[in-house]
Amino acid sequence: MEKILSVKNLTKKFKRIAVNNISFDVEKGNVYGLLGPNGSGKSTTFGMLLSTINPTSGEWYWFGKKGTEPDTLKRIGAIIEQPNFYPYLSAETNLKIVAEIKGTPKHRIDEVLQIVGLLERKKDPFKTYSLGMKQRLAIASAMLNNPEVLILDEPTNGLDPEGIIQIRDIINNIAKQGITIIIASHLLDEIEKICSHVIVLKEGNSIYSGRVDEMTANNGYFELKADNNTLLLSALEELQWFNSVKQDGEIIKAQIRDDASISASALNQKLAEKGIFLSHLTKKKLSLETQFLELVKNTN
Amino acid sequence: MIKLLKLEYYKNLNYRPFKIFTALYFAILIALLFIGLVDFDLGGSKINLKEQGIYNFPDIWNFTTWIVAILKIFLGLIVVFSISEEFSNRMFKQNTIDGLSRKEFISSKLLTITIFTIVSTIIVFAITMFLGYQYSNTTESAKVFEEIFFIGNYFVKLFTFFCFLMFLSILLRKSVFVFLALFVFWIVEGILTAVETFTKVSGMQGPQRNEVLQNDFFITHLLPLESMSSLIPNPMMRLNILKMFGKYEFHYPTESMIACLVWCAIFIFGSYWILRKRDW
Numbered sequence: 001m002e003k004i005l006s007v008k009n010l011t012k013k014f015k016r017i018a019v020n021n022i023s024f025d026v027e028k029g030n031v032y033g034l035l036g037p038n039g040s041g042k043s044t045t046f047g048m049l050l051s052t053i054n055p056t057s058g059e060w061y062w063f064g065k066k067g068t069e070p071d072t073l074k075r076i077g078a079i080i081e082q083p084n085f086y087p088y089l090s091a092e093t094n095l096k097i098v099a100e101i102k103g104t105p106k107h108r109i110d111e112v113l114q115i116v117g118l119l120e121r122k123k124d125p126f127k128t129y130s131l132g133m134k135q136r137l138a139i140a141s142a143m144l145n146n147p148e149v150l151i152l153d154e155p156t157n158g159l160d161p162e163g164i165i166q167i168r169d170i171i172n173n174i175a176k177q178g179i180t181i182i183i184a185s186h187l188l189d190e191i192e193k194i195c196s197h198v199i200v201l202k203e204g205n206s207i208y209s210g211r212v213d214e215m216t217a218n219n220g221y222f223e224l225k226a227d228n229n230t231l232l233l234s235a236l237e238e239l240q241w242f243n244s245v246k247q248d249g250e251i252i253k254a255q256i257r258d259d260a261s262i263s264a265s266a267l268n269q270k271l272a273e274k275g276i277f278l279s280h281l282t283k284k285k286l287s288l289e290t291q292f293l294e295l296v297k298n299t300n
Numbered sequence: 301m302i303k304l305l306k307l308e309y310y311k312n313l314n315y316r317p318f319k320i321f322t323a324l325y326f327a328i329l330i331a332l333l334f335i336g337l338v339d340f341d342l343g344g345s346k347i348n349l350k351e352q353g354i355y356n357f358p359d360i361w362n363f364t365t366w367i368v369a370i371l372k373i374f375l376g377l378i379v380v381f382s383i384s385e386e387f388s389n390r391m392f393k394q395n396t397i398d399g400l401s402r403k404e405f406i407s408s409k410l411l412t413i414t415i416f417t418i419v420s421t422i423i424v425f426a427i428t429m430f431l432g433y434q435y436s437n438t439t440e441s442a443k444v445f446e447e448i449f450f451i452g453n454y455f456v457k458l459f460t461f462f463c464f465l466m467f468l469s470i471l472l473r474k475s476v477f478v479f480l481a482l483f484v485f486w487i488v489e490g491i492l493t494a495v496e497t498f499t500k501v502s503g504m505q506g507p508q509r510n511e512v513l514q515n516d517f518f519i520t521h522l523l524p525l526e527s528m529s530s531l532i533p534n535p536m537m538r539l540n541i542l543k544m545f546g547k548y549e550f551h552y553p554t555e556s557m558i559a560c561l562v563w564c565a566i567f568i569f570g571s572y573w574i575l576r577k578r579d580w
Contacts, residue, residue, distance in 0.1 A: 014579075022381055050397045052580040073399035083396035086385075089314055097310050101398045141398075 002028040004149050005178050010048060010058035018044040021058070022206035024199045026149075026182060031175050033191035033212070034184040035292065037203035042184040043081060045201070046153050050078055063148075074102045077142030078151040083134040087127035091118055091137055094126055095144060102145040112140040116170060132163035139170055150174060152183040156190060168193065192288035198225070200295060208295055215291045219256040222267060225280035235274050241267075251280070302448050304408035307400075309469065312412070322562040331425045332367055336435075352539055355435040355442070358447035362550075363535040364428045365454040368420075372458050375416050376465050380478045383409060383469035393580040403577040406568065413462040420457045449552065453531040460528050460560040460567075467567035470574050488523055493520040527559035 005026040012019040019041040027034055034042050047053035049060060051068040062072045085094040095109045113119045116136040121129070129137065135155065142150055155171065172192060175181055185191050191198065191212075198215060200208040208215055226232040229252060236245045236254050238243045241262050243255040256262060264283045271278060286294075312318045336350040354363040386392045395405060428451075433439055457475070468478045496518055501509045521530055531554045 020452050047579070052396050054577070054579060070401040070404075072397045073397060078397050079396060080393070084390045084391075086311065086315075086389060086391060089310070090317070093310050093314065097307060097395075098398050100306050100310070101395060115352075145354045 003061075004028050005049070005060065005062055005182075007045075008058060010045065010060060011056045012041075012044050012048060012053065013056045013286045017204050019048070019201075019205040022199075022201070022204075023118045024206060024209040025222040026180060027142075027197075028148075028180055029178050030197050031181045031183065031195045033198040034182060034185075034201065035186070035188070035191060035198050036131070037186055037201075040201040041204040042201060043153055046078070046080060046151060046184065048275035049114070050080070050151070051078070059146065074145060075148050076146035076151060077145065078101045078153075079135075079138045079142050079155055080151075082157075083138035085126040085134070085137065085141075086124055090123050090125055091129075094137070095141060098141050098144055100103065104145045108144050108146075115143065115173075117166075132159055132166065135159060135163065135167060136170070139167070143174070149180045149182065150213040152181065155183065156185070156187065164190075186252055186293055188289045189287075198288075200292065202296060212288065213285060215288075215295060219258060219260065220283060220285040221256055222254045222264070223282045223284060224252045224254065224278055225250060226271075226276050226278050228276070232271070232276055232278075234274055235271060239270065301402070301411075302402060304411055308408050308412050312382055315382065315385070318378055321374055321378045321381075324422070325371060325378075325420075329368050329423060330427065332371065333364055333424070333431065335367065336363075336431070338571055349436055353437075354535065354539070355385045355431050357432050357436045357438055357440075357443040358445075359535065359538065360428055360432045360436065361447045361450035362532065362538060364424055364431070365450045366532045366535050368424055369454060369457055369532055372420075372461055375420065375458070376461060379409075379416075379462050379465045380469050380475050383466060384473055384475040384478065387473040390580075392575075396580065402572060405575065406572050408414060409466055410463075410568065413459065417455055417458045417462065420458060421451060424454060425451050429464070432493040435504070442467060445552070450532060455556065456560050456564075457528050457531045460524065460564050463564045463567040464524055467571050470571045473489065473504075489520070489523045489525050492523065493518070496520045502517075514551075521556060524560075527553075527556040527563065530556035531560060 004027055007025070008023050009021050010019055010023070011017070011021050022045065024051060034045065038041055039245075044053060048055045049062075049068060050073065051070075059066060060068075062068060063075065065072060072153065085091075086097070087095075091113065095112070096106065098104075099106055099109060110119060110122075113122050116139055118133060118137055118140065121133065126134070126137070139152075139155070140241060142152075152171070156167050158187075159167065168190070171181065171183070175194065181194075183191065183194065195212055197210060198212050199206060224236070229247065229250075232252060233245060233247065236242060236252070241254075241257060241260045243257050245252065245254045247253075264281055268278060268281055336354050353359060360401065386395070392405065396402070436444075465478065465482070468481050469475070471482060472478050497513070497520075500516060500518070501512050504512060520526055533550075533553075
């Protein structure tokens, strides 16, 4: 897999350590979540990778080239913290400035404004926009140069539910085009819906970097139901594939053991052999939130 | 170059303070040049600067460049506002993320400064020529061009001043602080100059003292604001000396010129250094 970004031992000290010796790789075509509570170093990391903050030590490679050159930035689209535009200029003029800096043809301006649904308002000054519109304009601006990578720092911060859905739809569409996305958020369900990979930061330390579903050794659990739940319970306990088997109302939850690998169909077959026919069976992964909390807890 | 010019054009064209101050500056600039044609009423006695000889070649160069240089603060306001705007709206950060290098950022600002300075210099030059040919008691080319170096000094003076303001704007990032700093700088330079002058001439009298004041080398004259102002001395003093002694000898302020150019370099590279070193 082609590496878009490779970060090695990146460290930033302000008065305290903001980012501590983190390393991770970003591969082409994936959606990465940079996860962590407020103040865990997400924005500082982005700042260094985007050349606005000088690192204390460490290095990184964009597209195999060391550091961040202005030309590298022209292949990246980024939104940081809050949408930054000249308040007295119209959306169109603001994007003209971006196009001029990035060396993008001007006809892209209407195209990206169309994508985010701001074409009708393009002549209005930026300061008259609502927060949701500002954020959408920021995405339009980041998309202007057809970037190979998109960096989004808290893209849904402060938006109402409708705005969040709009932004999420836009991001999903971008992801479908095969553009690599790195997205920072402390909203876990947000990341879970979008990302395939995560990098988890905690107090400046990277505590996990990899696929979302491999974040914890946890294999997930089954939800089952049969006409005779008592029989089902004892059958499951006999199988030795589970850490615990619990009845929760009508539903039985069976936690898969860390060293066991079992598919829903295999389980169904096994139970059928025992003469138990299920009326309900689903294999479920732990939610990102549960996994995240587990991870943070384990590193304490 | 064209790219940076376009950037500055987009950024400033719709910025209201920019438009107002630019228009105001050039209007007042032109009006002020014709000031000599107006009769002033000072306590009953009428003063007409034209009759005092300010529009005579070669003195006119000194007069016009000195009087309009006072107005540079108007353009200075624009420079300070438009640069501090870049920081208050976090636009410098955004520009950087979009792929504008620090060097390009400084260059674009220097470009605006240079254009302002050139336009202002051309206007002053054209109007001075016009006024001179209209009202001067002599139009021999030797006299006309004898002190034309004041136009060059004017250019350097303005350019240095704007570079200074650019540096302060990038250092302090808020226009209020920039003007405060400028004011403090002005006072401090004034005090230092007074102290140096006082220590040099204390105990001296009359001609000896004048001699020292006229010909001695003052370190404080190399300070930025001092060196800028020494580039174009006050023409009223010149008129007075001319009246008192019958002749006036002008020394070309070579040290001040060099000092100004050095300051320009310091301000430009200082600005660049700050942009590089700071975390945005």
